[in-house]
Amino acid sequence: MRATVLALALMCAGAAFAHSPPDPATMAAHQAEMMNDLATLLDLTATQKAQVQTILDEEHAQMQAQHAQMKQQFDAAKASGSKPDFSQMKAMHEQLEQDTITKLTPVLNSSQLTKFQILMKMHHAHFHHGPPPSAADAPTSQN
Secondary structure, three states: OHHHHHHHHHHHHHHHHHHOOOOHHHHHHHHHHHHHHHHHHHOOOHHHHHHHHHHHHHHHHHHHHHHHHHHHHHHHHHHHOOOOOHHHHHHHHHHHHHHHHHHHOOOOOHHHHHHHHHHHHHHHHHHOOOOOOOHHHOOOOOO
């Protein structure tokens, strides 16, 4: 009986923890770790790491603003009884990604840029539940 009560208490505590907002310090540490991992994977110099961090921070801020705009469009469409234009939303997201690649092109060498694009595809497949990228989808070197 005690084991059952303890198990239920732990499950409730776990659920409460899972739904609590992330701690800013924890998020900052996670983002720093991710940037360090990216720097290792792309073999970035200290200068490149700082430049890439700035570009990705800008992309993140733009993506948050874009998400807020999309939410407003979605809510307006829902209120009017129509369907939101998902193709427009997807196009906006793809344009933001292309802008990021354009900004990274002068910072990264061709090998680093190719690796970054592959990592982006893997990220999309993981978070958007799509298929993993195939070798045929790998970007071609343009530098």
